[in-house]
Amino acid sequence: MEPDRRILHVDMDAYFASVELLGREELQNRPVIVGGDPGFRSVVTSCNYIARKYGVHAGMPMTRALNLIPGAVVLSGSFARYKTYSTRILKVLLSFTPMVQPTSIDEAFMDLTGTSGGIVEKALEIQKAVYEATSLWCTVGCGPNRLLAKMASNFYKPKGAGLLMPDDIVDFPAGAIWGIGPGTAAKLEMFGINTIGKLRSLSRGLLKSILGTGGEEIFRYARGIDDRPVRFFGYTEPPKSMGHEHTFTRDVSLPSEYMPALAAVCQKTGFRLREGKWLGSVVTLKYRLRNMKRVTRRRILAVPTDQDQTILTAAEDMARQHIQEPIRLIGVSVSHFVPSENAQLSFFPERTVELNRVADRVRKRYGEKAVVSARSLEYIQGKY
Numbered sequence: 408m409e410p411d412r413r414i415l416h417v418d419m420d421a422y423f424a425s426v427e428l429l430g431r432e433e434l435q436n437r438p439v440i441v442g443g444d445p446g447f448r449s450v451v452t453s454c455n456y457i458a459r460k461y462g463v464h465a466g467m468p469m470t471r472a473l474n475l476i477p478g479a480v481v482l483s484g485s486f487a488r489y490k491t492y493s494t495r496i497l498k499v500l501l502s503f504t505p506m507v508q509p510t511s512i513d514e515a516f517m518d519l520t521g522t523s524g525g526i527v528e529k530a531l532e533i534q535k536a537v538y539e540a541t542s543l544w545c546t547v548g549c550g551p552n553r554l555l556a557k558m559a560s561n562f563y564k565p566k567g568a569g570l571l572m573p574d575d576i577v578d579f580p581a582g583a584i585w586g587i588g589p590g591t592a593a594k595l596e597m598f599g600i601n602t603i604g605k606l607r608s609l610s611r612g613l614l615k616s617i618l619g620t621g622g623e624e625i626f627r628y629a630r631g632i633d634d635r636p637v638r639f640f641g642y643t644e645p646p647k648s649m650g651h652e653h654t655f656t657r658d659v660s661l662p663s664e665y666m667p668a669l670a671a672v673c674q675k676t677g678f679r680l681r682e683g684k685w686l687g688s689v690v691t692l693k694y695r696l697r698n699m700k701r702v703t704r705r706r707i708l709a710v711p712t713d714q715d716q717t718i719l720t721a722a723e724d725m726a727r728q729h730i731q732e733p734i735r736l737i738g739v740s741v742s743h744f745v746p747s748e749n750a751q752l753s754f755f756p757e758r759t760v761e762l763n764r765v766a767d768r769v770r771k772r773y774g775e776k777a778v779v780s781a782r783s784l785e786y787i788q789g790k791y
């Protein structure tokens with residue numbers, strides 16, 4: 408059965424150890440451990456599958472690993488080399504689709520939704536292409552979402568490829584679910600819940616009462632439900648917020664005293680938003696009173712913005728309304744972003760867009776203070 412969404416999880420097999428073994432045929436059949444100097448309380452970073460058979464695993468103290476395999480070959484890691492190979496692998500994956508989201512140096516999700524042919528055949532094709540480019544093996548897990556694709560790459564490891572659907576995981580241990588660590592697994596075990604199938608018998612409410620807010624997610628994951636998207640390569644997570652603040656040389660309370668600084672921080676914030684290509688929907692004004700107490704006020708905008716003037720209008724309004732006593736600091740931040748390329752074109756484009764575009768160009772060439780608004784002039788002059 409072919410899933411609707413076609414998500415792949417590519418996971419390199421014993422990555423660091425495998426890179427170290429490239430071109431070193433003489434070590435191919437020996438237990439190999441990558442990690443620091445054994446005398447220096449170091450831990451195992453990676454090991455090959457021969458070493459794993461003896462119970463060695465990443466994160467184990469090196470001294471313990473060497474007790475398990477006294478004759479093991481210990482190699483110190485060469486991070487630059489892992490990085491080089493990682494780039495090479497990424498290039499191979501990107502030749503299949505731009506929908507590649509690396510999650511670590513040796514793992515990436517791919518979204519092949521909408522392509523034709525068997526998904527497992529595609530996975531084998533990718534695995535072969537990676538091997539041909541690097542002489543390194545990976546396992547490619549397939550599923551209808553990230554959760555199942557990742558479980559599949561764990562399940563079919565090493566040198567494997569295969570699909571897991573929600574019905575395939577009922578007999579898996581509960582700990583195989585994303586988000587169930589050893590602690591949570593032990594907690595569930597006390598309730599006799601050791602498999603995903605048994606986990607499914609628990610109601611949403613009961614799971615939440617056992618696991619807290621994380622219970623909701625576990626409820627869905629246990630059923631193989633996971634809506635998280637795979638991002639295209641180069642996607643950057645929006646920052647939580649962007650803002651600036653200014654501490655006054657002496658406490659101020661009049662709008663004429665704090666407005667230049669407020670105009671200046673709004674201008675800096677707008678500039679950064681435009682540079683990052685984000686539009687924000689919430690403007691937060693913050694200020695600190697004489698007794699150090701911090702106050703914040705927020706306003707939701709009708710249309711997300713990256714314009715200094717719009718941010719300032721909202722901030723000024725809040726300041727005039729709320730600042731009733733001397734303050735020592737004022738600041739503004741903007742949050743709840745949407746990428747500006749994806750923004751719907753407004754029917755009433757902000758008048759300042761072109762002005763700011765030109766001002767930004769001048770600032771990038773001649774410095775931040777080359778163009779300032781008249782309102783922030785006294786701030787630039789260092790009056791407050």
Ligand SMILES: [Mg+2]
Binds near residue numbers: 418419421513514
């Ligand atoms: Mg790996």
